């Protein structure tokens with residue numbers, strides 16, 4: 233029986249709310265607390281169980297430990313190339329410059345990275361990175377990152393206890409707590425509202441600064457490497473608060489997810505397998521990636537197996553194997569092999585490290601992969617190849633932010649980590665997310681603290697706003713079961729997977745938008761039974777509206793962008809178009825006759841600063857830029 237009594241709302245007051253306890257959220261919370269602010273961390277998942285914990289391969293930072301020729305400029309170039317020059321150049325610059333500092337700082341918090349024989353932090357190869365650049369802890373890097381950041385938080389709480397007698401006086405974690413609404417007074421952020429998952433208790437937070445660090449959107453797709461909490465909540469909260477999303481058409485399909493057995497389809501097979509020597513083969517035993525090197529990368533990749541293999545030991549005198557092309561290229565190649573009938577029995581291709589490395593090497597470098605395949609598929613990766621195929625992995629699009637402060641257009645609202653957009657352009661390089669989390673998590677915490685220092689008066693949360701948020705959360709209990717949340721979720725995932733997936737066509741995306749519009753009408757009719765205490769049906773009903781609006785943004789932007797670039801491949805517009813590189817698409821919510829509607833707009837891509845532009849050879853830039861842009865730049869330089 234549903235509990236029909238009006239529930240109480242418990243109130244709390246803080247300076248900064250950090251929504252999300254992954255790498256971005258924890259780093260933001262640490263920074264804001266170290267700058268003297270009282271911080272609450274609100275996390276839908278258990279503390280320590282954020283998505284970041286799943287990160288496997290490593291964190292990209294040009295420390296130059298494995299190759300002294302690496303530096304921030306090389307990392308910057310690789311990142312821009314990986315994103316096909318659609319990245320926000322200032323974010324890419326800050327990221328490349330600050331990532332090493334953030335990794336070394338983690339060591340001071342207690343991180344134990346794998347070491348080189350000389351005792352430096354070991355760095356491994358990954359797709360699109362010119363030099364071995366990923367600091368790692370086996371293939372469990374995310375776990376170490378979260379463990380370390382949590383350890384830092386505990387140490388700050390111990391300092392607070394020594395000063396105030398209360399461990400949680402200045403930094404408190406509310407875990408298993410889902411934020412459903414943000415509050416504003418006028419234009420400015422005033423707080424947030426949500427429910428405790430285990431009890432259904434409602435909490436209202438009064439706080440003038442909010443950092444969104446809610447991660448990604450993968451649960452809108454059927455086949456995904458993402459975990460249950462990736463329902464695009466932060467993206468949707470930002471939209472509803474008046475912020476904009478950019479680059480939403482760019483969704484990364486990681487080339488290697490498990491394809492068998494069906495119950496684990498989509499679970500990630502880390503790129504480290506290829507970074508450590510694994511190769512992709514089709515059903516004919518061919519290392520097919522050599523046939524898929526695009527012109528823009530031709531000079532940097534080996535054209536023979538011998539050269540590719542030599543590169544692992546002598547990277548200075550050989551070019552890298554094409555298995556290490558950026559993820560979008562590898563995913564499309566696998567998709568094509570399967571489509572043309574050269575796939576494996578379960579509809580993927582083969583990833584083989586068994587024939588190339590010793591059992592000891594594999595078990596030491598890839599312990600999680602060894603166990604994952606042994607336990608889930610009964611495959612021993614030290615003796616047999618894996619079957620792999622593309623899986624929805626990461627969203628490049630997200631909340632538009634100022635690169636230096638991570639602030640959005642809504643005063644008091646900040647965003648960092650996967651929920652923020654711009655940094656990775658049209659495609660993210662592996663390892664660049666963990667570094668992004670730390671660099672921009674830190675900047676968001678600092679941005680929020682600076683904002684508070686300059687704030688005149690604290691915006692207030694009104695009773696009406698709290699009542700409205702409460703009513704919205706209670707609604708599913710009063711609807712008499714016309715629609716089922718699980719059914720609608722499956723329909724949404726199938727729609728996105730089939731019609732807005734790895735290869736896209738206008739007619740299919742138009743069909744997707746039609747189906748999404750139908751789902752929009754049906755979602756308010758979702759009814760739930762039972763009470764508020766741990767009720768997954770209710771939780772999903774609340775999450776569905778977020779997944780829907782995020783899916784609409786993705787489909788609308790994908791239909792609009794008439795070219796193929798990075799994580800957006802159009803069957804009907806297969807080429808990259810330099811005119812589209814100048815264009816960003818943004819989504820916002822506008823009030824319409826039937827309630828808020830997604831509106832899509834074009835905005836110009838800001839021109840890259842001259843000194844950064846000059847880091848590239850003109851011949852390379854010609855592959856991405858229009859002639860007049862290049863001419864204009866040369867004129868700026870007085871050439």
Ligand SMILES: Cc1cc2nc3c(=O)[nH]c(=O)nc-3n(C[C@H](O)[C@H](O)[C@H](O)COP(=O)(O)OP(=O)(O)OC[C@H]3O[C@@H](n4cnc5c(N)ncnc54)[C@H](O)[C@@H]3O)c2cc1C
Nearest residue numbers: 252253254256276277283284289290411447649650665666
């Ligand atoms: C299997 C796998 C392996 C990966 N490996 C790598 C790698 O090796 N290197 C790399 O760079 N990247 C990797 N990535 C990507 C990377 O892990 C993620 O992009 C990154 O961890 C995102 O971090 P985040 O801090 O933005 O969000 P997360 O770590 O996902 O944290 C999001 C937080 O927000 C909370 N949250 C969400 N919605 C709400 C809400 N409504 N209310 C309250 N809390 C909410 C969640 O509970 C969670 O605590 C991998 C991803 C996957 C799936």
